[in-house]
Amino acid sequence: xINAFGDIKAETLPESLPxxxxxxxxxxxxxxxxxxxxxxxxxxxxxxxxxxKRLIGMIQPEKTYSELMPDDATLYPVGCCGQIxxxxxxxxxxxxxxxxxxxxxxxxxxxxxKRGYRRAKVDFTPYVSDLRQDLSQIKDRRRLMNAxxxxxxxxxxxxxxxAIKAAADETLITSLSMICPFxxxxxxxxxxxxxxxxxxxxxxSLVEMELHxxxxxxGLSQH
Numbered sequence: 001x002i003n004a005f006g007d008i009k010a011e012t013l014p015e016s017l018p019x020x021x022x023x024x025x026x027x028x029x030x031x032x033x034x035x036x037x038x039x040x041x042x043x044x045x046x047x048x049x050x051x052x053k054r055l056i057g058m059i060q061p062e063k064t065y066s067e068l069m070p071d072d073a074t075l076y077p078v079g080c081c082g083q084i085x086x087x088x089x090x091x092x093x094x095x096x097x098x099x100x101x102x103x104x105x106x107x108x109x110x111x112x113x114k115r116g117y118r119r120a121k122v123d124f125t126p127y128v129s130d131l132r133q134d135l136s137q138i139k140d141r142r143r144l145m146n147a148x149x150x151x152x153x154x155x156x157x158x159x160x161x162x163a164i165k166a167a168a169d170e171t172l173i174t175s176l177s178m179i180c181p182f183x184x185x186x187x188x189x190x191x192x193x194x195x196x197x198x199x200x201x202x203x204x205s206l207v208e209m210e211l212h213x214x215x216x217x218x219g220l221s222q223h
Contacts, residue, residue, distance in 0.1 A: 008083065008102050008103070008131065009131070010124070010128045010131055013081070013102075013103060013124045013128075014053065014055060014122075015121055015122070016111060016119055016120060016121045016122060017055060017056065017057035017081060017105070017119065017120060017122050018045045018048065018049060018055075018056055018057060018114070018117055018118070018119050019056075019057045019059055019075070019079070019117070019118040019119060019120055020035075020042060020045065020056050020057065020058050020059070020117075021059050021060065021061045021069060021073060021075055021118065022035075022058065022059075022060065023060055023061055023063075023064045023065065023069075023184050024060070024064070024181075024183075024184050024187065025058060025060070026060075026177060026178045026187040026190065026191060027058040027080040027082050027099055027101045027178070028080060028101050028174045028177060028178060028190070028191065029080065029101045029102065029103060029104065029127075029130035029131075029134075029174075030100070030101055030130075030133075030134075030170065030171075030174055031100075031101040031174040031175065031177075031178050032085075032098055032099070032100055032101075033058070033082060033098070033099045033101070033178065034096065034097070034098050034099075035096070035097050035098075035099065036094055036095075036096055037094060037095040037096075037097060038093075038094045038095075040116065041115065041116030041117045042117060043093075043094075043095060044114075044115035044116060044117060045115070045117040046084070046087070046095050046097060048114070048115065049084060050084060050087065053083075054083050054084040054085075055081055055082070055083055055084075055102070056081070056082050056083075056084065056099060057079050057080075057081050057082075057105065057120070057122060058079055058080050058081075058082055058099065059075050059076060059078075059079030059080075059107070060075070060076050060079070060184050060187065060188055061073040061074065061075055061076070061184075062074045062075065062076055062184075064184055071113075071118070075107065076188050077106055077107050078104055078105070078106055078107075078188070078191060078192050079104065079105055079107070079122075079191075080101050080102075080103070080104045080105070080191060081101075081102045081103050081104070081105055081122075081124070082099030082100060082101050082102060083099065083100050083102050084097050084098070084099060085098050085099070085100045086098045101130075101174075102130070102131070103124050103127050103128065103130040103131055104124075104126075104127035104130055104191065104192075105122040105123060105124050105127065106122065106123045106126060106127075107120050107121075107122060107123075108120065108121040108122055108123050109121045133170065134170045134195055134196045135170075136169075136195040136196045136197035136198075137169050137196070137197055137200075138169045138172070138173060138196065138197065138200040139197060139200050139201050139204075140200075140204065141169075141200075143204060144176075144200060144203065144204045144207075145164075145165075147204055147207040147208050147211065148176060148207055149161075150211055151180070151207045151210060151211060154210075154211065154214055155181060157179070157181075159179075164176075169196055169200075170196045173196045173199050173200050173203060174196075176203060177190045177199060177203055180203070180206070180207070182206055186206055189202060190202060190203065190206075
């Protein structure tokens with residue numbers, strides 16, 4: 001296992017990024033996202049990234065594809081730049097990498113593909129505050145925790161509740177937003193929202209809505 005932690009500043013952010021379009025994969029600033037890389041084009045992208053600044057632009061396609069995503073799939077306008085902080089090669093030639101979220105970006109202009117993967121000029125300007133710690137607070141932590149506990153039971157998600165209770169607000173909201181199995185458009189809304197405080201409100205609403213819908217469906221099935 002090789003680790004590489006970099007110090008990224010606003011003035012060193014690149015003008016362009018390799019793009020990794022992946023539906024349902026949410027990377028938020030300061031969050032950590034593990035990925036199993038196996039497609040040839042994305043293995044090439046990872047190799048190229050490792051030989052430079054180790055940066056990859058995670059972004060979602062607007063549609064979810066059950067089979068291979070087309071090369072020209074329309075992408076959401078906002079993604080998050082991640083830095084490879086660890087990688088490990090498997091015996092089968094796959095790469096396991098971990099990305100640390102650095103800063104969100106807006107797509108500006110797509111560039112010519114390189115070794116099969118997409119690239120684009122990006123604009124970090126609206127989101128440079130991502131490089132600093134988000135000191136805004138969760139609006140109603142108790143309400144969120146109650147809803148999340150019920151939601152995780154419903155979804156059979158096992159977590160370390162002691163670690164969750166002890167987590168700082170930004171860490172908690174980032175982690176919960178990334179692991180909850182929401183629809184792509186809901187994950188995109190969590191990505192694009194302004195800060196931890198606003199994200200906590202949206203996260204609570206999404207969880208409670210899912211619980212409400214489940215209770216409604218359960219009630220229907222019992223009649």
